[in-house]
Amino acid sequence: MKKRGIGIGCMYYGMGYGFSRPDVSAAEVEICEDGSIIVRSGEVDYGQGSDTIFCQMVAEELGIRYDTIQLITADTFATPNAGPTSASRLTYVTGNAMVKASRAIKKTLQSVAEEILGERDLLFLDEEIFSESHPERRISFRQLAKEGHLRGLPMVETAWHDITTKDVNPETGQGDAYSTYAYAAQLAEVAVDTETGEVEVLRIVAAADVGKAINPSNVEGQIEGGVAMGLGYALTEEIKEEGGYLKTRNLGEYMIPTSMDVPPIDPHIVEVPVSSGPYGAKGVGEPALIPTAPAILNAIANAIGVRVTELPANLENLHRLIREKERD
Amino acid sequence: MSKEPGKTLLKMKVNGKAVEVMVNPTWTLLRVLREELRLTGTKKGCEQGDCGVCTVIMDGRTVNACLVLALQTESKEIETIEGLGTADQLHPLQKSFIKHGAVQCGFCTPGMLLSAKALLEKNADPTLEEIKRGISGNLCRCTGFVKIIKAIQNVHR
Numbered sequence: 001m002k003k004r005g006i007g008i009g010c011m012y013y014g015m016g017y018g019f020s021r022p023d024v025s026a027a028e029v030e031i032c033e034d035g036s037i038i039v040r041s042g043e044v045d046y047g048q049g050s051d052t053i054f055c056q057m058v059a060e061e062l063g064i065r066y067d068t069i070q071l072i073t074a075d076t077f078a079t080p081n082a083g084p085t086s087a088s089r090l091t092y093v094t095g096n097a098m099v100k101a102s103r104a105i106k107k108t109l110q111s112v113a114e115e116i117l118g119e120r121d122l123l124f125l126d127e128e129i130f131s132e133s134h135p136e137r138r139i140s141f142r143q144l145a146k147e148g149h150l151r152g153l154p155m156v157e158t159a160w161h162d163i164t165t166k167d168v169n170p171e172t173g174q175g176d177a178y179s180t181y182a183y184a185a186q187l188a189e190v191a192v193d194t195e196t197g198e199v200e201v202l203r204i205v206a207a208a209d210v211g212k213a214i215n216p217s218n219v220e221g222q223i224e225g226g227v228a229m230g231l232g233y234a235l236t237e238e239i240k241e242e243g244g245y246l247k248t249r250n251l252g253e254y255m256i257p258t259s260m261d262v263p264p265i266d267p268h269i270v271e272v273p274v275s276s277g278p279y280g281a282k283g284v285g286e287p288a289l290i291p292t293a294p295a296i297l298n299a300i301a302n303a304i305g306v307r308v309t310e311l312p313a314n315l316e317n318l319h320r321l322i323r324e325k326e327r328d
Numbered sequence: 329m330s331k332e333p334g335k336t337l338l339k340m341k342v343n344g345k346a347v348e349v350m351v352n353p354t355w356t357l358l359r360v361l362r363e364e365l366r367l368t369g370t371k372k373g374c375e376q377g378d379c380g381v382c383t384v385i386m387d388g389r390t391v392n393a394c395l396v397l398a399l400q401t402e403s404k405e406i407e408t409i410e411g412l413g414t415a416d417q418l419h420p421l422q423k424s425f426i427k428h429g430a431v432q433c434g435f436c437t438p439g440m441l442l443s444a445k446a447l448l449e450k451n452a453d454p455t456l457e458e459i460k461r462g463i464s465g466n467l468c469r470c471t472g473f474v475k476i477i478k479a480i481q482n483v484h485r
Contacts, residue, residue: 047433047470217429221471225432228472251378251467259460259473 002191004202007298009291010185014178015282016089020167023089023179026080027097029058029105030156033149035127035142037062037069042082043094044074048285049218050090054098056214057278061102062109063124064141080158088182088283091214093163095278100159108154112147113139163276180274182287183209186227188295192303197318199235199300200263207268208287212280216269223267223288230292232257238312340401342367343411351398358382358393360401361408369409369438380466383439384408390446390465409438412445420483421445428479432470440466444480456481 016023028040039058045051051071059066072078082094106124113122116139119131130138139147148155168175187205192198204227213219236255240247248254273280297308306321335350342365349364358375361367361384373381375394382393385407413419421441424430431437440463447454447462454462459480460473468476 049432217475221429221432221475224472224474225470226472229469250376251374252376256467256469257472258467259463259477262473265472265474 001194003194003303004189004191005299005301005303006187006189007295007300007302008185008187009294009296009298011183011287011290011294013088013182013184013287013290015092015180015182016087016163016178018165018178020165022162023083023087023093023164024160024162025082025090025094025097026158026160027054027082027094027101028080028156028158029098029101031105031109031145031148032155033146035064035068035140035145037064038072039069039098040072040079041094041097042074042076042079043090044085046085048085048090048222049215050085050094052218053091053214054094057095057098058102060279061099061124062106062141063129064127068127088285088287089163090283092180092277092282093161095214095281096161096163096276097159099278100161101157104157104159105155108157109144109148112151112153113144116144116147180276180282182211182282182284183270184287184291186230186291186295188292188299190296190299190303192300192318194304194322197315197320197322199296199313199318201231201235201296201299203264203266204231204292204295205266205268206288206291207270208284209270209272209282210284210287211274211277211282212271213269214279214281219269219284220267222284223269224265226285226288226290227265227267227292228257228262230289231262231296233289233311234293234296235312236261236314238314336399338398338402340403341405343407344405353397353399355398356394357384357386357391357396357398357401357406360398361393361406367408367410371435371438373435378467379436380443381436381439383442383466385442385446388446388449390443392465407442407445409441412441419445421448421480424479424483425476428475428482430471430475430479436466436468436470440468440476444483448480448483454480 030038043050055066055069113129114120117137119137121132122129123132127141128138129144163179165179166176168177185207189202191200206223206227208223210219274282301307306325332350335352338351339348351360361370371381373379377392377395383390384393387404413422421444443463443466459477
């Protein structure tokens with residue numbers, strides 16, 4: 001018989017390293033004579049889209065086109081340290097460094113533009129700098145960059161952002177643990193075969209508070225990918241070892257979800273800006289994954305009254321738990 | 329071509345061009361594509377047919393290039409990601425993948441695109457189930473497949 005159930009999983013997650021562990025990131029923004037931009041940072045984009053959103057941030061600050069930016073990353077010969085891609089921290093930590101460096105160089109450009117245009121109420125928009133009150137007084141970003149170089153002004157700025165916290169009292173556990181927190185909740189709907197123990201996940205609804213979605217499509221991708229990883233963690237993925245040797249040595253033995261296994265996913269982006277984040281943003285990488293397994297296990301319990309306490313809830317384990325429950 | 333000991337002349341077509349290459353009988357198609365022909369768009373992953381990142385099209389059907397011996401491709405026609413489109417003129421599937429945000433780390437993408445192309449050539453308007461089955465040999469760890477499936481569904485829309 002197939003029984004259906006629903007379950008919810010919720011989580012909060014400390015951004016970055018916390019507990020007084022050093023958590024710093026650097027970015028360098030350089031404006032070339034032709035108005036193109038070089039951004040250097042030790043950050044690593046391994047698919048989560050940090051390169052994309054950092055270019056978005058610099059473009060936003062300087063009012064320039066995204067595709068005029070050349071990004072050089074993760075090269076100790078050329079880039080300042082940004083710390084590791086981990087703890088869902090890049091948007092939150094490196095993002096702040098990007099915004100700081102962009103604003104520092106913008107300040108220099110602003111002073112040059114004020115001198116040339118004779119106005120102070122200047123906007124940087126669509127590759128141009130113009131006066132709000134006298135919009136006919138304008139200069140192209142490209143020309144302004146050249147003027148900056150002709151004056152011998154600093155056309156490169158490095159920014160450093162530090163979110164290292166003070167730590168907590170080891171006796172009471174109270175104090176400054178993390179710089180900020182991310183929140184997420186997911187709902188799973190499952191059908192469990194009471195004969196075989198097979199769990200079919202019918203649907204996942206996943207909401208994540210990301211502060212501000214710098215790139216909504218990227219955030220959805222992170223949520224959907226996180227759910228798929230959480231699904232594998234809940235139902236199939238298991239590292240087996242025997243006598244110190246790994247028995248699951250390839251993707252035929254360590255079973256990750258395929259396109260056939262991933263259910264419809266309904267991602268919801270929640271935006272509650274955090275004042276310490278760039279544009280209010282914080283990370284989403286791990287928060288997207290954490291609630292999935294608890295939601296699925298709660299849905300299994302709701303469907304058949306069996307509480308899974310050891311992962312994965314694969315056929316073998318769930319079948320055994322169902323038989324044990326029948327015996328009691 | 330000069331004679332090399334232990335090697336055999338292989339003649340095939342790669343992305344529409346006739347290719348002649350001296351191969352060792354133990355080499356796979358993957359090795360020939362990447363090491364001899366320098367077509368590194370075809371990725372090397374598990375090398376045992378589990379992950380699908382080395383997917384190429386051989387005479388209209390997708391194969392894992394790591395599981396095909398090079399000499400099995402004699403007189404056959406191979407399509408790799410390099411033959412799908414160029415940076416200036418992307419294939420509609422490539423445009424759709426970009427539009428729908430179907431690429432994250434990108435390592436599965438070449439194989440995924442070729443599986444999608446082979447599917448659409450046989451079945452121009454596949455159902456959701458047919459798309460899922462069509463790319464079921466291509467593992468993706470980043471996307472959860474959602475946007476990849478959307479990109480394939482909406483390639484002509």
